[in-house]
Amino acid sequence: MIHFGTGGWREIIGDGFTRANVRRVVQALCTRMRAEGVVERGVVVGYDRRFLSKEAAEWAVEVFVGNGVPVTLIDRPAPTPMFMWTVRDKGCAYGLAVTASHNPALYNGLKIFTEGGRDAEVEITNELADAANQLADEDIMAVEDVRANPLTTLQTSMNWYIDSIMDQLDLEAIRHRHLNIVLDPMFGVSQTCLQTILMTARCQVDVINARHDALFGGRLPSPNAHTLDSLRQAVMESGADLGIATDGDADRLGIIDDLGNFLHPNQILVLLYHYLISSKGWKGPAVRNMSTTHMLDRVAEAHGQVCYEVPVGFKWISAKMAETDAVIGGESSGGLTVRGHIPGKDGVQAGSLLVEMVARSGKKLSELWGEMVQLYGQAEMVEDAYSFNASRRQALTQKIFVEHDLPEFPADVERIGWDDGCKVYFANGGWATIRFSGTEPVLRVFCEMPTLEAAAEISALIATHYGLGA
Known part of the structure; x- marks a missing residue:
């Protein structure tokens, strides 16, 4: 079916x-x-x-x-x-x-x-x-x-699409920074567009994993901390300013900074929203899905704005952005868009805008993220996914979403939402989500807390309570 x-x-x-x-x-x-x-x-x-x-x-x-x-x-x-x-x-x-x-x-x-x-x-x-x-x-x-x-x-x-992105960028600022960038299309389709944009802006661009390989080099074509080892190595060996990766169809983005650190999509959202409001003078709210960092809410609040939460699925982000005239909308899986571009996620445009941000700042990407932590505090996320068969899914559905059987959490619970899976909001500003993926046969457990240890503890508690990963 x-x-x-x-x-x-x-x-x-x-x-x-x-x-x-x-x-x-x-x-x-x-x-x-x-x-x-x-x-x-x-x-x-x-x-x-x-x-x-x-x-x-x-x-x-x-x-x-x-x-x-x-x-x-x-x-x-x-x-x-x-x-x-x-x-x-x-x-x-x-x-x-x-x-x-x-x-x-x-x-x-x-x-x-x-x-x-x-x-x-x-x-x-x-x-x-x-x-x-x-x-x-x-x-x-x-x-x-x-x-x-x-x-x-x-x-x-592809010229009309490429030109539409270049028209949004401060190409002059990028040209005079002479950035060295490594591009990893992950055997997908972003190379022509991103390389054209970056080289037109006088960036030095080295490309890896560019050949046509329907098996994606034997790895998942998703730019995350576990799949970008080759990009990390290339950035460090060449002394590049940053590395840009996109998923198989180029609507999601992954970044390696100048120190070889994986920059989580949550961090990219925070950086770009702060940049658009503080440096480019844009005004307006942000939109994120329920499994994306609440650090974005802190940026919005600091600038007198609101951050709206919607269910998982970019269609919800697009609709809320149109309703509220939001500056940016995104998700922790690597998809985002900004006002004035398409009403859908775009890794090519997001990567280009991030390069503009680095160029105009005159700083390293790692320095820019350090400034975000100083301004808005720290938030650490743990993401886990557990596969299941049909009978196991039925049992999990009954226990979690029908019986509402949740573990005893070590942090005070402020409220619990059941609109899209389950989301537990903790009094310390942290949260945890439990939901079935809409794209893969897995149960996803995300948790964000002030420290990585606290997030890992709650994620492990959820897994143990439901017998996940056993």
């Missing part, structure tokens, strides 16, 4: 991710477009470097054209945020990206975008899944040889 999670529809290739299921999802979208009367506005289709991504994009185009829907096919592997930007730029009704983002190489999937380049709301994706699951093979309207069809527009240029 086709099911959309917080980051689109993702399945194991050859199991759930098949030609038949891709065609069903697209046919359901075509039917929806006819019902909404938006067929003539067309769609944007793009793909990443994963196994079968290009082929699946062509399967999708065959169905769109078979239904009379005009298609702009980005005919090269490209970043997901570029597809979102193109949907907005062309005024298309919908967009579709063939990607499983940061999932393991065995996975592929589809992301659906709506008007303006926004992640599709959960109501839309639920309806598409329901409709797709009811379709038989004979219900699919498709044609072959779509590349020569007048309804198909082929686009290979």
